[in-house]
Amino acid sequence: MGKFKRRFKSFLLIVAFLFINVVIDAAAGAGTVILIVKLKGDLADIKDTVYGLLAAQIVKFVILYIYINIKNRKSAEPFIKDEKIKNPLLISGIGVGVAGFGLLFTNCIVAAFKDSEVVMDAIDSLEKVLAADTIWGQAVVLFVTIIGAPIVEELLFRGFLFEKLTKYVSTKSCIILTAIVFAYYHFNIVQTANTFFIGLVLAYVYYKTRSIKASILVHMTNNAIAMVPIFDQGLSAIGIAIYLIFLITGIYSLRTLRQADKEYLTGRTA
Template structure:
């Protein structure tokens, strides 16, 4: 039990480290942007006394528009920090985090599963929101996420759709999964890392569906013995979520579509998890056997 608790708190430590990186970069970036904006406005203004009050809203809007930049930087720093920690510990991060080649069929399944996850989440969450349940929680989530949709769509695709998913998979299905699984069974490793993944998102609505995604991503990582399918799934989910408003426009806006998305998503997730499980159950285990790498049974 002592070793299991040690593994759990070590995983928490990595999570807190990542949150710390995000906070530090956001604070430094916010201060830097604030100084730049104030200096810029002072040079243009003749009314210095009321400058702060007059331009506070503009400053907040300007800073919010750079949220993707801060997220991009913190994601890159997180990836390199985690790799550096493994190098300092003289551990093979590619082996431990299962950054190994996987089959093309697993990549294809990952893309389909990622799209299916988005369909289910988009449909189910829209149905819940339309019902009026958890209204304040949806408002809070939308308020948090709105800055990510501001600015360049290209920057959003790079940050939200590509770099952030890689960083989060490095952390959760990579470092946290590996840390837990050295002392804890796969069953509990998948559950714990999924819950931590949900908590990491910081609000009830996102946390709920992130926990579900964490279970699916964790299970796929276990079955494929590679981190790449989870990365591809996460990227696909986020890329579709980022581009859907531009592609669908007003078409995504009625109950029948929400129900259709939910049902198609459930079918896609169920069918392709079953197929992926079948394909990988028969494949050779080409990955190092972790300490106490237990089966789900």
């Protein structure tokens, strides 16, 4: 297959991937709003948005589960690599580092563009999406953020998309492309650069460990830390100290992962 043809097919794959995800998100969101309106008898509140996210995650997970099982039955090798991880603390350390980068980066953006309506509106919209005024709603927010998003997004981006793209582009290009698509999917002036960086790390972790469990764990760790308000201390001395400790932990863990061989990561013996 020629280089141009491979690139064109990878482009079509990415476009189709994004289109299907947007359609599912829109349909799940609209369906959830209609259901809430029928149950409540009035217009759905902005705080009900999280239920649409949950519905979309459930739909995507079911579709992925069916697709992956069909692919696995047709091949001796699993479609998405899922080897057991022997060193979960090492993988979690990478998630800590990613969270530290995200907290530092976001606070720097806020400080640099605090007078920008566009930036502040973006931050406000993120807060509203994850807002909840009931215990049940807060539980759903935590589930969607810490469990649902890491599992579904990793199966989608580092699983399905990564494995599909490897047929058409190099591993390096695959890591970069999946990170770009991941950032575009989370399009937000505050989130985009951060999610691109996270996407690079997650794709590398998946490639290095050959385990979707590893990238899910990194993603879960990052999101869990992001949901704990005490860690976000702005650009105060305490805040910067926290972020740097997180970053050092992540860099050390990532370097250890880079130097480790497959047997060390999965516990397999030659």
